Amino acid sequence: xxxxxxxxxxxxxxxxxxxxxxxxxxxxxxxxxxxxxxxxxxxxxxxxxxxxxxxxxxxxxxxxxxxxxxxxxxxxxxxxxxxxxxxxxxxxxxxxxxxxxxxxxxxxxxxxxxxxxxxxxxxxxxxxxxxxxxxxxxxxxxxxxxxxxxxxxxxxxxxxxxxxxxxxxxxxxxxxxxxxxxxxxxxxxxxxxxxxxxxxxxxxxxxxxxxxxxxxxxxxxxxxxxxxxxxxxxxxxxxxxxxxxxxxxxxxxxxxxxxxxxxxxxxxxxxxxxxxxxxxxxxxxxxxxxxxxxxxxxxxxxxxxxxxxxxxxxxxxxxxxxxxxxxxxxxxxxxxxxxxxxxx
Amino acid sequence: xxxxxxxxxxxxxxxxxxxxxxxxxxxxxxxxxxxxxxxxxxxxxxxxxxxxxxxxxxxxxxxxxxxxxxxxxxxxxxxxxxxxxxxxxxxxxxxxxxxxxxxxxxxxxxxxxxxxxxxxxxxxxxxxxxxxxxxxxxxxxxxxxxxxxxxxxxxxxxxxxxxxxxxxxxxxxxxxxxxxxxxxxxxxxxxxxxxxxxxxxxxxxxxxxxxxxxxxxxxxxxxxxxxxxxxxxxxxxxxxxxxxxxxxxxxxxxxxxxxxxxxxxxxxxxxxxxxxxxxxxxxxxxxxxxxxx
Numbered sequence: 269x270x271x272x273x274x275x276x277x278x279x280x281x282x283x284x285x286x287x288x289x290x291x292x293x294x295x296x297x298x299x300x301x302x303x304x305x306x307x308x309x310x311x312x313x314x315x316x317x318x319x320x321x322x323x324x325x326x327x328x329x330x331x332x333x334x335x336x337x338x339x340x341x342x343x344x345x346x347x348x349x350x351x352x353x354x355x356x357x358x359x360x361x362x363x364x365x366x367x368x369x370x371x372x373x374x375x376x377x378x379x380x381x382x383x384x385x386x387x388x389x390x391x392x393x394x395x396x397x398x399x400x401x402x403x404x405x406x407x408x409x410x411x412x413x414x415x416x417x418x419x420x421x422x423x424x425x426x427x428x429x430x431x432x433x434x435x436x437x438x439x440x441x442x443x444x445x446x447x448x449x450x451x452x453x454x455x456x457x458x459x460x461x462x463x464x465x466x467x468x469x470x471x472x473x474x475x476x477x478x479x480x481x482x483x484x485x486x487x488x489x490x491x492x493x494x495x496x497x498x499x500x501x502x503x504x505x506x507x508x509x510x511x512x513x514x515x516x517x518x519x520x521x522x523x524x525x526x527x528x529x530x531x532x533x534x535x536x537x538x539x540x541x542x543x544x545x546x547x548x549x550x551x552x553x554x555x556x557x558x559x560x561x562x563x564x565x566x567x568x569x570x571x572x573x574x575x576x577x578x579x580x581x582x583x584x585x586x587x588x589x590x591x592x593x594x595x596x597x598x599x600x601x602x603x604x605x606x607x608x609x610x611x612x
Numbered sequence: 613x614x615x616x617x618x619x620x621x622x623x624x625x626x627x628x629x630x631x632x633x634x635x636x637x638x639x640x641x642x643x644x645x646x647x648x649x650x651x652x653x654x655x656x657x658x659x660x661x662x663x664x665x666x667x668x669x670x671x672x673x674x675x676x677x678x679x680x681x682x683x684x685x686x687x688x689x690x691x692x693x694x695x696x697x698x699x700x701x702x703x704x705x706x707x708x709x710x711x712x713x714x715x716x717x718x719x720x721x722x723x724x725x726x727x728x729x730x731x732x733x734x735x736x737x738x739x740x741x742x743x744x745x746x747x748x749x750x751x752x753x754x755x756x757x758x759x760x761x762x763x764x765x766x767x768x769x770x771x772x773x774x775x776x777x778x779x780x781x782x783x784x785x786x787x788x789x790x791x792x793x794x795x796x797x798x799x800x801x802x803x804x805x806x807x808x809x810x811x812x813x814x815x816x817x818x819x820x821x822x823x824x825x826x827x828x829x830x831x832x833x834x835x836x837x838x839x840x841x842x843x844x845x846x847x848x849x850x851x852x853x854x855x856x857x858x859x860x861x862x863x864x865x866x867x868x869x870x871x872x873x874x875x876x877x878x879x880x881x882x883x884x885x886x887x888x889x890x891x892x893x894x895x896x897x898x899x900x901x902x903x904x905x
Contacts, residue, residue, distance in 0.1 A: 305738075306745055317758055430830065430884035432837045435856060435877035438865050446868040457866060547747035554749055555838060559860065569753065573842065576757045588750040596745055 387564030398491035406499020428493035434555035458561035543599030638893025644886035702851040707833040713771025722782025743776035826891035
């Protein structure tokens with residue numbers, strides 16, 4: 269990361285500085301505004317799409333649970349209001365704590381609140397590991413394209429890239445949890461912690477870590493394929509730049525040319541991609557959490573869609589969209605801040 | 613006139629094929645694809661209908677690979693190798709059909725957004741950006757839930773969630789083509805928007821569309837597998853994703869029935885990898901600027 273900062277800070281230009289900061293402010297404002305418009309469309313879409321559902325909405329909403337006549341009548345009254353009024357109620361506060369899950373009869377945002385942390389823990393660890401390993405592979409492969417390391421690693425990463433992540437998870441489960449091909453079952457078959465173990469003690473942390481090994485390995489392998497392929501392509505592009513020839517001409521060693529000149533510039537698109545690929549990360553979270561019964565937002569989405577539990581599904585869709593929109597905004601802002609070429 | 617054009621096209625294709633033949637990764641991908649396409653076409657001829665019928669299954673449940681059942685049996689005693697061959701047909705059909713939907717929407721939106729100026733174009737660009745930002749799987753889950761599980765709906769859902777990348781690529785290409793003098797010439801001769809877009813822009817973006825199509829099929833087949841795994845496809849059509857769903861929900865994992873899980877995944881990897889290799893080879897040949905990527 270220090271490499272990146274070196275490249276980002278650069279040499280300040282006192283004469284141009286004020287003008288640049290003004291334009292930066294305008295760019296930031298524009299980007300934030302666009303993010304809000306995108307989000308507004310998600311909310312509108314979220315409301316109207318589920319109004320298109322065929323059949324009796326009450327039947328769909330209350331599927332699989334007992335409701336007395338009074339509750340049903342109340343639900344029906346709410347849905348009998350003019351569509352515009354319903355829409356305004358939803359738009360005013362899509363995070364209303366009064367929105368209940370139809371399957372679990374609990375406020376959806378309360379359920380989501382409980383499930384956020386396991387997902388952040390799992391995805392955060394996987395993304396950090398995948399970025400470090402992926403970028404390292406990308407640098408080694410991209411600096412000498414066509415070398416043996418490049419051929420092996422590109423073949424492996426392309427294969428991983430072609431793999432459904434949940435399938436990799438299922439195979440790891442069979443081999444390392446259930447035990448197959450002579451390997452004993454080393455890891456738990458699912459969940460985040462052994463029932464009854466207190467997670468506030470060091471032993472509890474170890475237990476969580478032990479449960480996290482397989483899902484985290486699955487996600488790391490899948491994510492690093494994407495990151496290393498982009499890092500490799502980006503470094504290969506960078507290698508053609510003339511300033512590298514200059515750096516070599518002035519006598520810099522190959523390692524220095526790579527670490528001080530090529531890599532920092534090639535990192536820019538890769539880091540942006542890591543932020544931009546959050547949508548892809550979310551896909552992995554939904555299926556891999558399902559396979560490993562990891563009690564996070566992905567498993568919650570799976571539970572909601574099996575119902576289908578419409579309010580819960582709406583809420584998870586909204587939350588994932590917000591996360592991705594914010595990550596995109598951060599990526600654009602980060603790019604504008606660390607790459608002076610974008611500003612001018 | 614047309615024969616000259618035909619000859620020229622033939623020669624161009626010949627040149628293309630000579631270059632392609634020397635691309636080892638591209639050829640490997642092509643051979644894998646030919647194999648799977650043959651399996652998909654021959655599946656209904658070679659496989660008796662009874663093989664898919666749960667009530668007529670004659671094997672043991674969760675039986676490992678044997679001579680009679682080379683890949684073992686599923687949770688109701690059906691031969692997995694036959695299910696897998698039949699699944700090839702469904703996975704490839706859904707993959708190609710959904711890609712066609714995505715390509716048609718993406719190319720049309722891309723050309724129109726690049727050709728027209730004004731508010732209409734802004735709306736198209738805005739829609740493209742929106743679909744690019746919104747996370748694919750949550751959106752697809754929401755759409756599939758509303759439409760209900762069926763193979764046709766699966767094609768529609770994947771099609772309308774996968775066109776935005778193509779649209780952006782085609783728009784950029786259209787913008788650069790519109791700068792060329794022959795567009796101005798045709799405008800001066802009185803060509804309308806439709807004529808300009810279909811006769812001048814479209815033929816020029818088609819090579820790019822072709823390379824992009826093979827790369828999109830790869831992603832679309834992965835999407836199909838994921839959505840079927842989540843139970844959003846036709847429950848009766850044994851696509852590879854649906855087979856994995858069946859393996860997962862019937863407890864094949866905790867039984868250690870690796871023969872139920874391993875082969876469908878390998879098929880997905882091979883087909884997706886093959887389409888990616890062909891797509892990258894096409895890109896290398898048709899767009900030499902990205903030669904190293």
